[in-house]
Amino acid sequence: MAVSTPLLSVDAVTLQYRVPGRLVTAVHDVSFELLTGDRFVILGPSGCGKSSLLKAIAGFGMPSAGSFRLNGVPITRPGPDRMMVFQDLDQLLPWQTVAGNVVSALRRAAGLSRVEAERRAAAMIGRVGLAKFAGAYPHTLSGGMKQRAALARALALRPAMLLMDEPFAALDALTRSTMQRELLDLCLDMELTVLFVTHSVEEALLIGTRILVLSAHPGQVRAEFQGLGPDASPAAKDHLKQRIETLIMAGSLPHAV
Amino acid sequence: MPYDRPEREIPAVRLAEIADLATPLGPVERLRTSLGFWRLVVLVVLALAWEGYGRWIDNDLLFPTLGETLYALWAATVSGVLPMRIFASLRLLITGYAIGLAAAALFTTLAMSSLVGRAALSTLTAMFNPLPAVALLPLALLWFGLGGPSLIFVIVHSVLWSVSLNAYAGFGAVNQTLRMVGWNLGIRGWRHVALILVPAAFPAILSGLKIGWAFAWRTLIAAELVFGVSSRSGGIGWFIYENRNQLDIASVFAGLLVVIAIGLLIEGLIFRLIERVTIQRWGVGV
Numbered sequence: 266m267a268v269s270t271p272l273l274s275v276d277a278v279t280l281q282y283r284v285p286g287r288l289v290t291a292v293h294d295v296s297f298e299l300l301t302g303d304r305f306v307i308l309g310p311s312g313c314g315k316s317s318l319l320k321a322i323a324g325f326g327m328p329s330a331g332s333f334r335l336n337g338v339p340i341t342r343p344g345p346d347r348m349m350v351f352q353d354l355d356q357l358l359p360w361q362t363v364a365g366n367v368v369s370a371l372r373r374a375a376g377l378s379r380v381e382a383e384r385r386a387a388a389m390i391g392r393v394g395l396a397k398f399a400g401a402y403p404h405t406l407s408g409g410m411k412q413r414a415a416l417a418r419a420l421a422l423r424p425a426m427l428l429m430d431e432p433f434a435a436l437d438a439l440t441r442s443t444m445q446r447e448l449l450d451l452c453l454d455m456e457l458t459v460l461f462v463t464h465s466v467e468e469a470l471l472i473g474t475r476i477l478v479l480s481a482h483p484g485q486v487r488a489e490f491q492g493l494g495p496d497a498s499p500a501a502k503d504h505l506k507q508r509i510e511t512l513i514m515a516g517s518l519p520h521a522v
Numbered sequence: 523m524p525y526d527r528p529e530r531e532i533p534a535v536r537l538a539e540i541a542d543l544a545t546p547l548g549p550v551e552r553l554r555t556s557l558g559f560w561r562l563v564v565l566v567v568l569a570l571a572w573e574g575y576g577r578w579i580d581n582d583l584l585f586p587t588l589g590e591t592l593y594a595l596w597a598a599t600v601s602g603v604l605p606m607r608i609f610a611s612l613r614l615l616i617t618g619y620a621i622g623l624a625a626a627a628l629f630t631t632l633a634m635s636s637l638v639g640r641a642a643l644s645t646l647t648a649m650f651n652p653l654p655a656v657a658l659l660p661l662a663l664l665w666f667g668l669g670g671p672s673l674i675f676v677i678v679h680s681v682l683w684s685v686s687l688n689a690y691a692g693f694g695a696v697n698q699t700l701r702m703v704g705w706n707l708g709i710r711g712w713r714h715v716a717l718i719l720v721p722a723a724f725p726a727i728l729s730g731l732k733i734g735w736a737f738a739w740r741t742l743i744a745a746e747l748v749f750g751v752s753s754r755s756g757g758i759g760w761f762i763y764e765n766r767n768q769l770d771i772a773s774v775f776a777g778l779l780v781v782i783a784i785g786l787l788i789e790g791l792i793f794r795l796i797e798r799v800t801i802q803r804w805g806v807g808v
Contacts, residue, residue, distance in 0.1 A: 345707055351699050351702070358722075359804040359805060405805065
């Protein structure tokens with residue numbers, strides 16, 4: 266792929282938020298570039314501001330310094346070109362069925378006609394394996410199914426990039442590993458560009474083609490690695506895992522909170 | 523010597539043979555565990571006790587029998603007096619309820635959009651919530667005169683605070699993720715309120731509507747009882763008051779039954795129905 270400019274460029278971004286009486290710096294001077302086709306993982310311990318960073322890229326809140334550019338255009342507000350899948354299992358509209366959630370998203374955000382939206386929704390819901398549950402209300406679904414439905418809603422809109430905020434963290438271990446594998450399949454199949462936030466080194470190694478390691482309090486770039494392909498040797502994987510774990514441990518030691 | 527427990531593996535085919543996981547219950551068993559059935563039994567027992575006690579003391583000035591009450595109910599219905607009274611009460615109630623809701627929507631919007639509005643709403647609700655709406659009736663009669671407008675004023679007052687307080691709390695409690703999902707889809711401004719916030723806060727709004735309705739209905743009957751308004755346009759409260767003055771106690775009981783019946787009808791039927799097709803189906807709230 267010959268891509269001359271990055272899809273997303275994050276340039277010296279500092280994020281701060283107000284709590285009563287204080288101004289807290291969540292992320293300090295973070296820069297990176299994301300190319301089309303990347304599965305870019307932001308990895309860091311809890312409290313490193315990785316979620317805040319992802320939300321800011323989604324357009325919820327502005328950076329206090331630096332800039333986000335999508336295809337060279339500054340990001341100013343949320344939009345369906347950066348669909349987000351949250352960690353929260355309650356991200357589907359509970360008053361609509363699975364199909365209703367996807368259809369209404371397509372109609373509101375992409376302006377599709379009902380027929381076209383229903384067609385595309387059905388295809389996407391089938392793609393994530395929820396065809397049998399298209400008519401079910403979210404509260405009747407398991408956690409994994411809810412996240413699949415949220416993924417279907419996001420993917421149906423064909424976003425320029427998919428933002429995922431620890432989407433599998435609230436799931437049980439078995440469901441999580443199934444979902445990770447399925448996401449990977451979807452990514453390869455649909456040639457998705459993904460920005461994925463996680464605190465799990467294993468998850469980062471499994472999913473990422475590029476891994477950005479952040480330190481905690483406030484989040485700062487500690488390292489950036491090229492991910493390993495699925496055919497990489499276990500020894501290479503272990504080696505990278507060790508390096509990343511050492512970085513994260515070292516970062517958290519001096520700051521006794 | 524260790525106790526010997528051999529390892530084992532059972533073919534999945536054999537496990538699948540037990541297909542009948544749920545067996546339907548028989549009709550008697552179903553009736554025995556149905557709340558509705560037992561409520562019916564309680565009603566029948568109450569009715570029998572009423573009839574028995576009425577016959578035993580044999581004094582229709584103090585305690586008419588169920589039969590006499592039902593007859594009075596029938597007579598008042600056929601003569602057209604009772605339907606007229608019910609209509610008068612419901613008309614006032616619906617008018618007052620609608621105005622109260624509109625005012626609550628306005629108040630909630632103000633509270634949502636500014637700190638001053640929020641301060642105004644919380645202060646006014648704190649002040650007026652403990653004040654029984656009927657207590658304002660003397661003033662209302664002074665301002666609006668004897669008749670409908672005074673009662674509507676009192677009903678509006680009883681609906682407004684509970685509904686706006688609940689709606690405001692409901693909007694405040696909407697899951698931040700759901701708000702973000704809305705914005706993510708490019709839904710902004712009043713469409714965000716209408717498409718995301720209102721349905722998400724609906725359980726709280728509905729419970730406000732129920733409380734508001736309960737207040738309004740009790741306030742209306744009480745107000746009609748205390749101040750008869752004019753006999754021509756009087757409601758059910760007035761029907762009760764009038765018949766007590768004429769010592770037609772069976773009709774007083776009939777009036778009370780009607781008050782109960784309308785209350786049950788709206789709470790148990792209309793609100794139940796709304797709950798069933800909304801928050802119960804969505805699996806939110808209760």
